[in-house]
Amino acid sequence: MEILSQILQVGFFAALLRIATPLIFGTIGELYAERAGVLNLGIEGIMMFSAMAGFSGAYFTHSLWFGVLVAVLAGMLGGLLMAVLCVSLGLSQHVSGIGTTLLFSGLSFFLYRLIFGQPSTIPVIEPFRTVNIPWLAKIPIIGPVLFDQYALVYLAFLIVPVTSWILYHTPWGLNLRTVGENPQAANSAGVSVAATRYQALLIAGMFMGLGGAFLSMAQYNAFTFGVISGRGWISIALVVFGQWSPYKSMAGALLFAFIDALQLRLQASNMIHIPYQVFLMMPFVLTILAMALVSRNARAPAALLRPFRKEER
Amino acid sequence: MTTTAPLLQMRGICKYFGSVRANEEVDLTVTPGEIIGLLGENGAGKTTLMNVLFGVYTADAGQIDIAGTPATIRNAADALHLGVGMVHQHFHLVSHHSVMENLLVGQPGRWGQLDRPYIEQRLQEIRSRFGLEMNLDDQVRDLSIGQQQRLEIIKALLRGARLLILDEPTASLTPQEADGLFDALRAMAAQQMGVIFISHKLHEIRAVTTRVVIMRYGRVTATVVNDDSTTNRQLAELMCEHEIVAPVKASSTPGRELLRLVGICTAGGLRPALQDIDLQVHAGEILGVAGVSGNGQTELADVMSGMLTPLSGQMWLDGQVLRKITPRQVQRQGLGRIPEDRMHTGLITTLPLSSCMVLPRIHEHRFSRFGVLNRKAIRQFTKEQMQAFDVRASGPDVRTGTLSGGNLQKVLLARELAWDPTVLLAAQPTRGLDIAAAQFVHEHLLRLRTEGKAVVLISEDLEELFALSDRIVVMYEGVINGRMPIAEATVQNVGLLMAGITEAA
Numbered sequence: 001m002e003i004l005s006q007i008l009q010v011g012f013f014a015a016l017l018r019i020a021t022p023l024i025f026g027t028i029g030e031l032y033a034e035r036a037g038v039l040n041l042g043i044e045g046i047m048m049f050s051a052m053a054g055f056s057g058a059y060f061t062h063s064l065w066f067g068v069l070v071a072v073l074a075g076m077l078g079g080l081l082m083a084v085l086c087v088s089l090g091l092s093q094h095v096s097g098i099g100t101t102l103l104f105s106g107l108s109f110f111l112y113r114l115i116f117g118q119p120s121t122i123p124v125i126e127p128f129r130t131v132n133i134p135w136l137a138k139i140p141i142i143g144p145v146l147f148d149q150y151a152l153v154y155l156a157f158l159i160v161p162v163t164s165w166i167l168y169h170t171p172w173g174l175n176l177r178t179v180g181e182n183p184q185a186a187n188s189a190g191v192s193v194a195a196t197r198y199q200a201l202l203i204a205g206m207f208m209g210l211g212g213a214f215l216s217m218a219q220y221n222a223f224t225f226g227v228i229s230g231r232g233w234i235s236i237a238l239v240v241f242g243q244w245s246p247y248k249s250m251a252g253a254l255l256f257a258f259i260d261a262l263q264l265r266l267q268a269s270n271m272i273h274i275p276y277q278v279f280l281m282m283p284f285v286l287t288i289l290a291m292a293l294v295s296r297n298a299r300a301p302a303a304l305l306r307p308f309r310k311e312e313r
Numbered sequence: 314m315t316t317t318a319p320l321l322q323m324r325g326i327c328k329y330f331g332s333v334r335a336n337e338e339v340d341l342t343v344t345p346g347e348i349i350g351l352l353g354e355n356g357a358g359k360t361t362l363m364n365v366l367f368g369v370y371t372a373d374a375g376q377i378d379i380a381g382t383p384a385t386i387r388n389a390a391d392a393l394h395l396g397v398g399m400v401h402q403h404f405h406l407v408s409h410h411s412v413m414e415n416l417l418v419g420q421p422g423r424w425g426q427l428d429r430p431y432i433e434q435r436l437q438e439i440r441s442r443f444g445l446e447m448n449l450d451d452q453v454r455d456l457s458i459g460q461q462q463r464l465e466i467i468k469a470l471l472r473g474a475r476l477l478i479l480d481e482p483t484a485s486l487t488p489q490e491a492d493g494l495f496d497a498l499r500a501m502a503a504q505q506m507g508v509i510f511i512s513h514k515l516h517e518i519r520a521v522t523t524r525v526v527i528m529r530y531g532r533v534t535a536t537v538v539n540d541d542s543t544t545n546r547q548l549a550e551l552m553c554e555h556e557i558v559a560p561v562k563a564s565s566t567p568g569r570e571l572l573r574l575v576g577i578c579t580a581g582g583l584r585p586a587l588q589d590i591d592l593q594v595h596a597g598e599i600l601g602v603a604g605v606s607g608n609g610q611t612e613l614a615d616v617m618s619g620m621l622t623p624l625s626g627q628m629w630l631d632g633q634v635l636r637k638i639t640p641r642q643v644q645r646q647g648l649g650r651i652p653e654d655r656m657h658t659g660l661i662t663t664l665p666l667s668s669c670m671v672l673p674r675i676h677e678h679r680f681s682r683f684g685v686l687n688r689k690a691i692r693q694f695t696k697e698q699m700q701a702f703d704v705r706a707s708g709p710d711v712r713t714g715t716l717s718g719g720n721l722q723k724v725l726l727a728r729e730l731a732w733d734p735t736v737l738l739a740a741q742p743t744r745g746l747d748i749a750a751a752q753f754v755h756e757h758l759l760r761l762r763t764e765g766k767a768v769v770l771i772s773e774d775l776e777e778l779f780a781l782s783d784r785i786v787v788m789y790e791g792v793i794n795g796r797m798p799i800a801e802a803t804v805q806n807v808g809l810l811m812a813g814i815t816e817a818a
């Protein structure tokens with residue numbers, strides 16, 4: 001109990017939201033792609049590449065927001081590649097995705113070396129500072145947790161309701177969902193399946209880019225090779241966990257972040273003598289458990305993984 | 314009538330798939346108020362022609378005029394814009410969306426939002442003009458086939474279709490649903506719309522159309538004004554080059570027992586459970602299995618072909634009891650099968666035809682040795698079978714999925730009959746086939762009977778069952794609730810049994 005009371009402080013919840021942020025960006029991005037019928041396994045590499053590109057952009061221009069813009073464009077480049085491979089060429093989404101991840105991860109390391117060489121001290125930037133929202137931030141407990149965060153944290157939590165609204169209340173969102181469920185139906189209603197999937201993948205890339213940018217420019221102040229460390233893959237799992245719904249996916253991201261934040265504190269608390277690797281493992285083990293329990297009834301978009309060819313019976 | 318421009322004028326349409334001429338120099342005109350019946354065998358080019366009109370395919374030559382102006386139709390959006398709507402044989406609906414969402418797809422919004430009031434208002438109009446009703450909040454997966462079709466028609470009308478194409482619209486409707494459809498089509502014609510109605514069912518073509526266009530081998534070969542003097546026989550003979558004859562059943566005396574099921578029970582759950590199924594089929598006999606779909610016929614076929622393991626019960630083939638009922642075992646013991654779902658369990662549509670043709674017997678020495686395929690032998694065998702069964706395709710390497718339904722069924726027949734099974738299980742073997750293809754299947758089933766083989770024919774088509782079977786059993790809720798020799802069977806008593814009414818009750 002004593003441990004818990006030490007852990008469950010304001011700082012803990014603030015950290016939780018920060019840990020959840022890149023996961024939300026990744027998850028929502030992946031959700032756009034999958035609702036349109038494309039599994040984007042390139043997410044891990046795309047986030048890595050954006051983190052590198054965003055960091056480099058900010059490092060040389062000393063403008064963090066310019067860095068974010070670069071990261072977004074880098075993410076969209078990844079989305080574009082996926083679209084060319086899976087939509088225009090109709091290739092296997094699995095192979096295209098893994099290929100994209102390998103290519104973009106390798107490219108990140110390569111370009112980073114090319115730009116920065118092998119310096120003795122790792123290049124750093126002055127990262128984003130938290131934005132204190134006047135008045136609201138002064139509310140006890142809730143204030144520091146919710147209203148003293150990075151701008152990108154606010155943005156992450158904003159895109160969840162926006163995405164939900166787009167999916168369920170706009171013509172474009174309905175077209176997107178129809179393309180992901182039954183491309184034939186969309187096509188015969190005059191909706192271009194290819195164009196819709198391109199748009200979805202570009203938007204997905206944009207959000208993946210924001211996730212990468214947050215990691216190298218807010219959470220950390222440098223680009224390291226372990227900066228993404230599986231967050232892209234986790235995002236894919238969270239989309240399934242969230243049953244392809246924006247809100248449920250966000251809940252999944254928060255759950256994962258909660259366990260991750262908890263294990264970080266437990267590691268640091270020095271009160272329980274367990275090898276730290278066990279703590280590191282915790283969020284992943286619990287994600288698997290939660291997935292096994294929740295996602296048994298999940299129904300994927302019916303056309304997920306199926307390339308669409310027009311002249312085929 | 315003569316002053317109005319035709320709704321549609323297609324001239325000299327040609328479409329080729331490789332060396333197959335799907336459409337050649339086709340002309341077709343539809344004037345307002347007309348219901349055109351488009352009649353032809355499978356593979357005659359009807360669906361291809363309509364897909365050209367709807368922008369699914371691009372014609373290799375020819376011109377399309379709509380309402381008097383030349384039209385370029387590159388995709389469905391173009392067709393819709395020009396007032397051409399199509400109801401495909403396989404519906405283009407999202408089953409996990411609501412009726413409303415299915416109607417909203419592709420519609421512009423209002424202030425960036427989905428425009429639900431517009432749909433409600435248009436639906437009201439369609440209801441009063443054509444008598445078509447629909448509950449907007451229903452999920453499509455909960456709708457019956459008939460309701461789904463109505464939704465497809467409403468979808469087309471809602472987009473302002475003035476010419477509606479229906480591809481085999483009555484294939485899976487009950488007679489009452491079909492009548493409702495015809496009323497709506499007549500209402501459309503009365504309001505100066507045009508309808509193209511593709512069907513194999515001659516009595517429906519005669520009932521609802523004003524003019525019948527007959528296609529054969531990709532060409533229009535005849536046009537008949539539909540009036541009282543038109544007969545089924547006349548249409549059928551125009552459609553097929555050979556004469557239509559009702560299947561002739563030679564007399565046959567049942568021989569020894571070739572198939573026997575005893576006390577077969579299966580687990581229920583999502584599918585109907587079979588309870589205590591007993592069956593015997595003898596050499597030279599066709600056993601008909603009747604029943605309304607979903608009463609265990611599919612499960613019975615699955616058990617017999619080894620795909621569904623029964624909880625209890627035994628199966629004998631040619632006097633031998635099977636220790637394990639697996640697909641490999643039943644096949645070894647001489648059971649050939651024509652599965653109900655030819656696209657999924659029957660054939661692999663993404664593989665070349667030759668692979669599908671030999672797949673069940675790929676281990677035979679002539680097709681593979683030491684795990685290496687003998688491609689030459691496989692292609693040769695496929696060519697021979699294609700010839701023997703008149704499979705129309707460009708060659709053994711063509712993707713199976715590109716063949717028409719009738720040709721696919723011929724492929725299945727060719728494959729199963731090639732190794733001379735003693736028992737043939739034929740589940741819904743003529744579903745969706747045209748007259749000539751169905752006749753072809755019937756002839757082969759009867760030939761097997763004459764040769765002293767046993768046939769189990771599962772069908773929902775009573776006419777077919779009555780024409781071919783020697784005995785009939787009726788399934789209801791997983792139980793055989795009636796069996797009789799064909800001489801005692803009437804539409805009425807079988808119909809009652811299908812509805813679960815037994816005389817004892």
